[in-house]
Amino acid sequence: DTGVSQDPRHKITKRGQNVTFRCDPISEHNRLYWYRQTLGQGPEFLTYFQNEAQLEKSRLLSDRFSAERPKGSFSTLEIQRTEQGDSAMYLCASSFFAGGSYNEQFFGPGTRLTVL
Amino acid sequence: AQSVTQLGSHVSVSEGALVLLRCNYSSSVPPYLFWYVQYPNQGLQLLLKYTTGATLVKGINGFEAEFKKSETSFHLTKPSAHMSDAAEYFCAVSLTGNQFYFGTGTSLTVIP
Numbered sequence: 097d098t099g100v101s102q103d104p105r106h107k108i109t110k111r112g113q114n115v116t117f118r119c120d121p122i123s124e125h126n127r128l129y130w131y132r133q134t135l136g137q138g139p140e141f142l143t144y145f146q147n148e149a150q151l152e153k154s155r156l157l158s159d160r161f162s163a164e165r166p167k168g169s170f171s172t173l174e175i176q177r178t179e180q181g182d183s184a185m186y187l188c189a190s191s192f193f194a195g196g197s198y199n200e201q202f203f204g205p206g207t208r209l210t211v212l
Numbered sequence: 213a214q215s216v217t218q219l220g221s222h223v224s225v226s227e228g229a230l231v232l233l234r235c236n237y238s239s240s241v242p243p244y245l246f247w248y249v250q251y252p253n254q255g256l257q258l259l260l261k262y263t264t265g266a267t268l269v270k271g272i273n274g275f276e277a278e279f280k281k282s283e284t285s286f287h288l289t290k291p292s293a294h295m296s297d298a299a300e301y302f303c304a305v306s307l308t309g310n311q312f313y314f315g316t317g318t319s320l321t322v323i324p
Contacts, residue, residue, distance in 0.1 A: 204255050
């Protein structure tokens, strides 16, 4: 399967702990996106990368959140000092941007975070 | 500012009946519009999209949607519901094709 993969699929942690999620995009895709989805809501944009450059961040992305894509391939999303409000599904998507104004995003299955 | 409103968080239809899921958008300029489907424990899958051109867009699994600028709507339809259509459906809008704004979703139940 050459789709977007995310690891882990589920994470349970205690409040105050740090967690890190990984996303592996479709191999030829140069853009990578992170979203957060809470119960009963649609995905909310967090940030996106083009290659290794982080081009846009939502104001939802507090100082406790950091994302990296060091080699322009996989990406990590770290949450420091987790809070119960961080409990959500974290979705990753990737796309191939070749100029123009639209590029289809392909989503991974998500990482479900539960903060106790 | 861009946003979408999905009317009806839960919709139930009988198998074989028409499916109509409503989406209205708010945007200062004509946006890109999308419908995604999400099955349990799976990622979002693109059903169809409107970028430019023909306002009636056909997607996968027999779904289609019509972009109506005068009504700022992009409703999703399927003539005959199938049991396998039961899922969560999300409408999304984007001005740039990069940052997407999703609606709150509509859960579709198909009654045998």
